[in-house]
Each structure stands twice: as C-alpha cells, then as structure tokens.
Amino acid sequence: MNIPLPGPFSVSTSSRPGRRTVWHHPGCPTAHPTQQAADEHHARLLARTPAQVRRANIGGLIVGWSLAAAVTAGIVAGLVHFASGLH
Structure with a gap:
C-alpha cells in the first residue's frame, strides 16, 4: 500500500x-x-502495521465475495422461480 x-x-x-x-x-x-x-x-x-492492513484487506474480500454470492443466489432463485412458472 x-x-x-x-x-x-x-x-x-x-x-x-x-x-x-x-x-x-x-x-x-x-x-x-x-x-x-x-x-x-x-x-x-x-x-497501521502490515498485519492490520492485511486483516483489513481480507475483511474487505470476505464482505465483497459474500455480497456477490448473495446477489448471485437471488438472481438464480428468481430465474428458477420464473422458469417454473412458465410450465
């Protein structure tokens, strides 16, 4: 940094x-x-020490990937729900 x-x-x-x-x-x-x-x-x-910087960066990655996974799961659930209603 x-x-x-x-x-x-x-x-x-x-x-x-x-x-x-x-x-x-x-x-x-x-x-x-x-x-x-x-x-x-x-x-x-x-x-800040290098360990603090590393911990903050790892925390940011965890939050970012968790948010991305939640959004993806919501989109997939919506598509499955929509597709099941077409039959």
Missing part, C-alpha cells in the same frame, strides 16, 4: 448550495471537512 507523505492538499469546493470545502491528501479518496481531519486520518493510515 503506497501512502504518500503529508504535503500539498487537494481542496475542492462545490458551487452547489449546502456543499462545503473538503480536503484530500494526494492519492487518498477520503474527503475531510478540515485539514486537521485529513492529517489525523493520514497519520492513522501510516501507523
């Missing part, structure tokens, strides 16, 4: 009403309401 060092920020504002300025570290997709929040988030990411 390549996390850039703190440095220049990407600051974006929206012209739409009710939207605020958000802060991003380079390479980080997370939007933060303040520069301090962005710095704190970046520091937490840098402090």
Whole structure:
C-alpha cells in the first residue's frame, strides 16, 4: 500500500448550495471537512502495521465475495422461480 507523505492538499469546493470545502491528501479518496481531519486520518493510515492492513484487506474480500454470492443466489432463485412458472 503506497501512502504518500503529508504535503500539498487537494481542496475542492462545490458551487452547489449546502456543499462545503473538503480536503484530500494526494492519492487518498477520503474527503475531510478540515485539514486537521485529513492529517489525523493520514497519520492513522501510516501507523497501521502490515498485519492490520492485511486483516483489513481480507475483511474487505470476505464482505465483497459474500455480497456477490448473495446477489448471485437471488438472481438464480428468481430465474428458477420464473422458469417454473412458465410450465
């Protein structure tokens, strides 16, 4: 995981009403309401050990594959139900 060092920020504002300025570290997709929040988030990411990063990645894979399996099962069940009604 390549996390850039703190440095220049990407600051974006929206012209739409009710939207605020958000802060991003380079390479980080997370939007933060303040520069301090962005710095704190970046520091937490840098402090993670390789085991913590690996555990988070494995957890994400488990959740993703579980969701994919549930969606696939729902589609198959729907197709079977639809096909059984055609006879």
